[in-house]
Amino acid sequence: MDVFQRFENIVAEAVAALAADGTVPPEATNAAIVLEPPRDPSHGDLATNAAMALARAARMNPRELATRLAMMLARHPDVETAEVAGPGFINLKLARTVWEDEIRAIVAAGADYGRGDPAHEALPVNIEYVSANPTGPMHMGHCRGAVVGDALASLLAFAGHDVVREYYVNDAGGQVDVLARSVHLRYREALGEAVGDIPEGLYPGDYLKPVGAALAAEYADRFAKAPESDWLALFRTRAVAAMMDMIRDDLALLGIRHDIFSSEAAIQAAGAPAAAEAELRARDLVYDGTLPPPKGEIQEDWEPVELPLFRSTAYGDDLDRPIRKSDGSWTYFGADMAYHAEKARRSSALVDIWGADHAGTVKRITAAVEALTQGKVRLDVKLVQMVRLFRNGEPVKMSKRAGNFVTLADVVREVGRDVVRFMMLTKRPEAPLDFDFAHVVEQSRENPVFYVHYAHARISSVLRKGQMLSLPAVAPLERLDAEELALARLAAQWPRVVRQAAGAREPHRIAFYLADLAGAFHTLWNRGNDDPACRLLREDDAELTAARLALAGSVAQVIRTALGVMGVEAAEELR
CATH class of the missing domain: 3.40.50.620 (HUPs)
Structure with a gap:
């Protein structure tokens, strides 16, 4: 059970206690209570609308009810402070041991951190x-x-x-009959007939030539002059089978x-x-x-x-x-x-x-x-929405009927599967997406693929160096400072991201989350560039190094797992 699930239960227990003493009616416990990170981290670690959700059923002022709930929540040993804000929100600041424990939980669970329970489906x-x-x-x-x-x-x-x-x-529409007729033309061509320009309305692509050649090798000229009724069904079946083999191969290049x-x-x-x-x-x-x-x-x-x-x-x-x-x-x-x-x-x-x-x-x-x-x-x-391709600043036109389209296989071979998959998830799917061949491979902060890969590669490098040091077997995570714990809090959001993205059917949320997590890590890394005392590796302080490497390792694990869900391999090093 992750931090959010645990504190959702803690809030639910407090609400149940209010129902038990008659403060709120029992049916109010079914209210839509939300627990989430506040937009401003200075407000705390978690915020809940519980009092506002319950106030109408309880016939109480939301702030008055929030005050009672906050007093109950503040008694929990893992809650450092519980403060009422605005019209009745409750902001919770958790004990630092909560985040230390979550770092340990990520390391212990490995690739299963954030994985849901299959028993519920x-x-x-x-x-x-x-x-x-x-x-x-x-x-x-x-x-x-x-x-x-x-x-x-x-x-x-x-x-x-x-x-x-x-x-x-x-495979039942008119387009497959057009396909069969296009293959028949290539079949006749394979037999030596000069077919000339491809007639309007047929598929002109050279990808149909091997299909026609295979039929010519098998049936010779049996169907060259035959009426369409003799060969249409056969050519349709064979053409669709050949195209589906090609499609499967293309999808396999994307790992699909x-x-x-x-x-x-x-x-x-x-x-x-x-x-x-x-x-x-x-x-x-x-x-x-x-x-x-x-x-x-x-x-x-x-x-x-x-x-x-x-x-x-x-x-x-x-x-x-x-x-x-x-x-x-x-x-x-x-x-x-x-x-x-x-x-x-x-x-x-x-x-x-x-x-x-x-x-x-x-x-x-x-x-x-x-x-x-x-x-x-x-x-x-x-x-x-469709993808708009650009090369050298100019749009790349695509037309299957004209036979001059850019194939998926060509793009994957040019820029790599991981780049293609990641880029397809960098925007909400209902928004247009521009795919610039130069931008997607450049090594800059503006390239989200590189930025996330760079974070994982940096951590992998420092972890390899850490293996050569004599470090304590148990990392003293109490040595981590506030900024480092802030990174742990962000890594701990991964299970919540999974639940929300799955519920909304929105895998692009993972890419958005990874951009935030990678950015937070790079900020922490750059702090070490400015101040040597803040570097992850401190040869003069083995305990602090162990604590920081445990944090870095947990972040790398979350990045690796999230990329895996996206179908992208995490980079161990950048070339």
Whole structure:
């Protein structure tokens, strides 16, 4: 149990005591009580809104109630002071032994410090991410969602959840027929036919040449002049399989592997959309009706068509949504609804990582999941903005259809997996992210990747030097001064960061936290540059050196663990 959990319990015990003596009603103990570090460290180590949360139910002035709570909390041996502030906040200053003990706890737990208890999750959390159309290699437009999804999966697993990583293969749409036709052109080319310029509407990339060559080697000219109906299904299957092999290889360069690959075509062939429709019709959530004309459509040019519609307006959407087209085939939403129903049957919660261009479909799919699961399964959709690439100050354009896009593999090979993964998490995913090839590898404070790696490398170096010294077996942590304990307090926030980031489904919070922790360490290091007495290694004081190295080691452990959750390897030294 970390510091925050322990003091949350201490505050809860004080509130329970107030309920026991009748000061507050028993139901008030369910109030939303928050315990967090104050924004201004001079106010103390922890702050709680307990009195303000309880005041209305207790029919008491918040400051009066805060005074009573503060008096109770001040009696705890680990609380040095408990002061009332503002409208009724309580600021707690903890005994320094609390932070000394937490340094020891970090060292003792190692990589498990901050790890959640898996016992609280009975069913898995399903995270679907990437799910790029299987029409070519991964490009940087896919990269950010891939990293955000994978880091979130690792975060939730570290927080104690049973996580399933899933990729939805969109192999049933018109784009895979276009892919098959593009491969057929390359197949004919491999047989020696001069195909000329790639026709408009087909995929022109050279990455399809090996697929065409493999089919030519296997089938010779059997399908060269054959009608499309003879080869389309075969070429589609083989092309999708080849593209998925390429995608898996590209993702592996980022250290990303999925547990499940679900086929859209297989889900439709199994009758899942029809089953979902039947279930919703039985509950009057699907009906046959017509949609209003599209906005801007000239009325006389529009003819209403009766379609099966899902009552998404019952769940806050602005329109009911068609699940089939006029020809009877499934709309993308109809197929996607069935896919989510299938995922929900094997998961306690769902998370989808989508590109920001899918924002318009979020409300309808969350409505469908709520309807199909009767509110029992939570779906979170995280939208990820595109990455803008820059080289020499100029934007790098990407176009898969033009065949001149920048592949994910090219970028990883140029700057390294760790740099790519870290940079994708340096901003909230809904904000645009600029990726400058020069900036991400420069060794400066402005580069967050370097700044965090540099902190770990500095600590690793000083710890290696410390191993050559004769130091006490037990570090006397009471020798640490106030600034050093402030660094320990920041390192001790790691378990709380894990819980909050996992609950909010926001892995970028780890990168933000690491920037703060690395910055605090560098500040402490620079203090030693200004004053030799403040250096971590003091050859004239073995006890103080041992204490400072224990602190540094705990900080390095937290950095290493947090980077691991992000899928980034901690640097032992910088080249």
